Amino acid sequence: MFEHLVDIYTSTLVSTLTGWKGTSGSRKTELPADDIVLFDRELCPECRTVRQAVTELNLDVMVYPCPEEGDRFKSLLEELSGSIQLPFLFDKNSGQKLVGKDAILEYLFKEYGQKEVPEKYTSQRFNGLLEPVVEFSIEALRLKKGKSAKLSNLPEQPLILYSFESSPFSRPVRERLCELEIPYKLVNLGKQQRADMGPAGFRMHTGPYVPVKGSKREAFLAKYNDVMVPFLIDPNTGQELFHSKKILAYLNREYAKH
Numbered sequence: 520m521f522e523h524l525v526d527i528y529t530s531t532l533v534s535t536l537t538g539w540k541g542t543s544g545s546r547k548t549e550l551p552a553d554d555i556v557l558f559d560r561e562l563c564p565e566c567r568t569v570r571q572a573v574t575e576l577n578l579d580v581m582v583y584p585c586p587e588e589g590d591r592f593k594s595l596l597e598e599l600s601g602s603i604q605l606p607f608l609f610d611k612n613s614g615q616k617l618v619g620k621d622a623i624l625e626y627l628f629k630e631y632g633q634k635e636v637p638e639k640y641t642s643q644r645f646n647g648l649l650e651p652v653v654e655f656s657i658e659a660l661r662l663k664k665g666k667s668a669k670l671s672n673l674p675e676q677p678l679i680l681y682s683f684e685s686s687p688f689s690r691p692v693r694e695r696l697c698e699l700e701i702p703y704k705l706v707n708l709g710k711q712q713r714a715d716m717g718p719a720g721f722r723m724h725t726g727p728y729v730p731v732k733g734s735k736r737e738a739f740l741a742k743y744n745d746v747m748v749p750f751l752i753d754p755n756t757g758q759e760l761f762h763s764k765k766i767l768a769y770l771n772r773e774y775a776k777h
C-alpha cells in the first residue's frame with residue numbers, strides 16, 4: 520500500500536516537472552480509420568513528447584514498447600524504419616513513416632491538428648540547460664521504471680489501455696507494459712473541458728458529469744458508468760480492470776516471468 524502511494528506521488532512529481540503537458544485533449548471527435556503505430560520507450564524524453572502530442576491531438580496509437588535490452592520488436596522496428604532509433608511512428612492511414620520527435624510532431628500536428636507544432640513542444644527552459652537536470656530527476660524519481668526489459672510472456676492479442684499522458688495513475692501501468700514488452704492500444708482520454716478536470720471522484724464541477732458530446736469519454740461513460748483512467752482491457756482473458764494497483768498486480772501475475 521505504502522509502496523503504491525509513493526509510486527503515485529513520484530509519478531505526480533514527474534507530471535509536474537513536465538508541466539502537465541499531455542493532460543488536455545482536443546474536442547475533435549473523428550478518429551483515423553486505421554492504426555497509428557508508435558515504437559516507444561516509456562522513460563525516453565523524446566517518446567514522452569510524442570505521447571504528450573498524441574494526447575493533445577486526441578489520437579489513439581498502437582504501441583510497440585522497446586525498452587533497453589528488449590529485442591521483442593527490434594526486428595519489426597528495423598524492418599519498418601530501417602533503423603532502431605526511437606521514437607518511430609508509422610501511420611497506416613497515410614503510409615507515412617517518421618523517425619524522431621521533431622519529424623513526428625511536425626507530421627502529427629499538420630495531419631491531425633491542421634497547425635504548426637505548438638511552442639510548448641519546441642521551447643527549451645534556460646536555453647536547454649534545465650532539460651538534462653529534469654530528465655535526471657525523472658529517472659531518479661521513477662527509479663528507472665519503464666526503461667529496461669523484464670522477462671515476460673507475449674500475449675496473443677494486444678491489450679487496450681485507456682490513459683492520458685500526464686495521468687499519475689496511468690504512468691506506472693505504461694511503465695510496466697513497456698518493461699514487459701507488451702503491445703497495447705493506447706486510447707487517450709485527455710481532458711476536453713473543465714468538468715473533466717480533477718481526479719476521479721473529485722471533479723471540478725457540481726451536478727452530474729456530462730462529457731463532451733460525441734467524445735470517447737461520452738462513449739466510455741455510457742459503457743462503464745464512470746470515466747477513470749487507467750483502465751485496462753485484456754482481450755486474451757476477457758479481464759477489464761480499473762485501478763492502477765490492481766492492473767499492475769494483474770500484469771505481473773499474468774505476463775511477468777519470475
Ligand SMILES: N[C@@H](CCC(=O)N[C@@H](CS)C(=O)NCC(=O)O)C(=O)O
Nearest residue numbers: 686687688717718719747748762763
Ligand atoms: N484509484 C484509481 C484512481 C485513478 C484516477 O483518479 N485517475 C484520474 C486520472 S490520473 C482520473 O481518472 N480522473 C478523472 C478523469 O480524467 O476524468 C487508480 O489507482 O487508478
